[in-house]
Amino acid sequence: MNAAIITAYEAPITIGRVDTPALTGDSVLIAVHAASINPIDDILRLGKMKDVMPLTFPHVMGYDVSGVVVAVGADVTQCALGDAVFARPSQNDAGAIAEFARVKGSELAMKPATLSHAQAASVPLAGLTAWQALITRGKLKAGDKVLIHAGSGGVGSFAIQIAKHIGAHIATTCSGHNIDLVKRLGADVVIDHTTDAFDQQLSDYDLVFDMLGGETMARSFTVLKPGGTMISIKGQDTENLAKKFGVHFEWFLMEPDGAMLGELGALIDTGAVQPVIGKTFTMEQSAAAYEELANGHSVGKIVVTISDSAANPETSRP
Numbered sequence: 001m002n003a004a005i006i007t008a009y010e011a012p013i014t015i016g017r018v019d020t021p022a023l024t025g026d027s028v029l030i031a032v033h034a035a036s037i038n039p040i041d042d043i044l045r046l047g048k049m050k051d052v053m054p055l056t057f058p059h060v061m062g063y064d065v066s067g068v069v070v071a072v073g074a075d076v077t078q079c080a081l082g083d084a085v086f087a088r089p090s091q092n093d094a095g096a097i098a099e100f101a102r103v104k105g106s107e108l109a110m111k112p113a114t115l116s117h118a119q120a121a122s123v124p125l126a127g128l129t130a131w132q133a134l135i136t137r138g139k140l141k142a143g144d145k146v147l148i149h150a151g152s153g154g155v156g157s158f159a160i161q162i163a164k165h166i167g168a169h170i171a172t173t174c175s176g177h178n179i180d181l182v183k184r185l186g187a188d189v190v191i192d193h194t195t196d197a198f199d200q201q202l203s204d205y206d207l208v209f210d211m212l213g214g215e216t217m218a219r220s221f222t223v224l225k226p227g228g229t230m231i232s233i234k235g236q237d238t239e240n241l242a243k244k245f246g247v248h249f250e251w252f253l254m255e256p257d258g259a260m261l262g263e264l265g266a267l268i269d270t271g272a273v274q275p276v277i278g279k280t281f282t283m284e285q286s287a288a289a290y291e292e293l294a295n296g297h298s299v300g301k302i303v304v305t306i307s308d309s310a311a312n313p314e315t316s317r318p
């Protein structure tokens, strides 16, 4: 099959032929209609996490997939042949930007009926990360005050909408040209990080969702009220600032979860949460898609569509 691959750490992304993933008892094979890309893909490509998440080569890029089930493992109960599904496959099954992807039954959910495959592919990794940060770990509830950094990005755009649905009061940071977008998504207070200091304006927050780390994360501790919580997906509290400010700090790595993705999909079908897609590329343009992501200021998610051959398994060439 055709796929967007790298053949070594730091190698450029090219389109090449690789074996179609072998079906296992607990997995399904999906004819991929669309994938979306995430910063972690490039972090892994550059070998920055090779000690904890080593790659094998050729490595197929991408962790977010939407498509149609074309083969079902003997132990899979969550879906059937021909179902439209979306998923964030686990590390071992990475490889979304390809004609076919393998996903465990426990990691997929039915594609939201109201979304196209391109929209659905934008949801799993970023949407699950936002859900796990705010709900599973942050325990956000109605009336809480939450600061969500980078509200115009992939994770942030989902996080604002999920927090709005919960009934929280939301402050967010973004560049000036994205202020209207994040307000439309549900932000109550918007701070342009290019001109204003959020920590001069915000105080007494229950929760901070940090995805920037570094000095932004360090300054965010001052925004929390005593006993508040900071959830970061980027930085570690190496200076023990949580103790200094009397707050709780947690860093976490998101986990694939088909049941949770199904809940998020149901919420999406109510219209309460909608994907924000900044740009769409074809599989052949994958390298350009990752260049766009690497500039650090993409709006919402970047989607990669897969050609019609994968959409029609009868004419595709595994």
Ligand SMILES: NC(=O)c1ccc[n+]([C@@H]2O[C@H](COP(=O)([O-])OP(=O)(O)OC[C@H]3O[C@@H](n4cnc5c(N)ncnc54)[C@H](OP(=O)(O)O)[C@@H]3O)[C@@H](O)[C@H]2O)c1
Pocket (backbone or CB within 6 Å): 038, 039, 040, 125, 126, 129, 149, 150, 151, 152, 153, 154, 155, 156, 173, 174, 175, 176, 178, 193, 211, 212, 216, 232, 233, 234, 252, 253, 254, 255, 293, 296, 297, 298, 299, 300, 301
């Ligand atoms: N631990 C985990 O499990 C996990 C999971 C998912 C993501 N992550 C990490 O979380 C981070 C965000 O991921 P993502 O997919 O949302 O990335 P993304 O879509 O590339 O996010 C880019 C956004 O960051 C914003 N931004 C850049 N500098 C900013 C600043 N100083 N203040 C506020 N906003 C700023 C940009 O907004 P403007 O253009 O408006 O400035 C842009 O919208 C990445 O580092 C990723 O690796 C970790």
